[in-house]
Amino acid sequence: MxxxxxxxxxxxxxxxxxxxxxxxxxxxxxxxxxxxxxxxxxxxxxxxxxxxxxLPICFYIGFFILGMLLDRSSWQPSLRLLRLSFVGLGLALLFPYFCTDFKYLIDCQNREPPAVPSQQHISVVYDYVLALLAFPYIAHSVHVKSDQNDRLWGDFAYPLYLFHWIPLIAFSSINFLLQLPSPLFLLLNWGIMLGGAWLIFKYFDQPIDAIRRRLVEQWIDRNSERR
Known part of the structure; x- marks a missing residue:
């Protein structure tokens, strides 16, 4: 790369x-x-x-290796380990918001590359810690048959993934001037992030997906009639 x-x-x-x-x-x-x-x-x-x-791709190759191991493995974590994975991941994600000394871990303005070289290395370690904490939870989810709600949240995850940088960048700039308390910053950021992503999902992504489904069904019907 x-x-x-x-x-x-x-x-x-x-x-x-x-x-x-x-x-x-x-x-x-x-x-x-x-x-x-x-x-x-x-x-x-x-x-x-x-x-x-x-930071070249070699620093992130471990994530690809974890994904390949997960794909080839049939390992099922216990319910206790699954809960610990979920709670540990949540706490690790909240940690930079409440510990100001490590706020650069979520500060997109200084993340790539951070202002201090040591911060760069800590950022890589933090990313790997998140991946390892999430590994049992992901290992469980990929072997469970999805229901309608799971599919809904899975479809919603992609607009959230695309949109989440916009309020994050905006709030980082605004908070530099306002110096909001970290919990308030966290709530406002997540509120706008989830709300904006849901609007995109509801009024843009879902209508396009419905059109795609209709076109595919019509194409299948036409091919079936020809046979």
């Missing part, structure tokens, strides 16, 4: 821009040569990124 991610879609965008070029250049070579070349390219760019005080 050439650039550090502003958000996760950057990884996919850069992959789809670079992979066709690499494929054309390496098409005639064996699989071993392709893997060696891409591996050396990633390692070289990672060291170069470190010299520029940037």
């Amino acid at each position: 050439l650039l550090v991610p502003a958000w996760s879609l950057d990884v996919e965008m850069q992959f789809y821009m670079l992979f066709p070029l690499l494929y054309c250049l390496l098409e005639r070579f064996s699989l071993l040569i392709k893997l060696c070349f891409i591996g050396l390219l990633c390692i070289g760019w990672s060291f170069l990124s470190i010299s520029w005080n940037l």
Whole structure:
């Protein structure tokens, strides 16, 4: 990955821009040569990124490894571990809001890269702690059949994912001037975040999804009649 991610879609965008070029250049070579070349390219760019005080993809490869392990594993956590995972993740997410010394962990203005190099390393550790705390809860959820409510919240999660940066950035700038208490800042930020994402989901995402479903059903019906 050439650039550090502003958000996760950057990884996919850069992959789809670079992979066709690499494929054309390496098409005639064996699989071993392709893997060696891409591996050396990633390692070289990672060291170069470190010299520029940037976080390359190698720092985040552990998240992909955890995802692959979860996909290949049939492990089911106990109910007690599941509850501990949920509570621990919630407390870890709230920690930077109530401990001002670590507020840079959620301060998007100083997060990539943080102003102090040591903060950069703590940010990476914090991300991995969140992932490990969430691992039992995620391992449970991927093996449970979804009901209607689960599908609803799953569909709502994507607009929330796309929208949450907007109030976060705005509130970080506003709070720099107003210096609101952390609990009040947290409530206002989450209120606007959830409300805005729900409006997008209700009046934009769901209507488009309904149109998509109708088009797919019509296409299936036409193909069935031809057969």
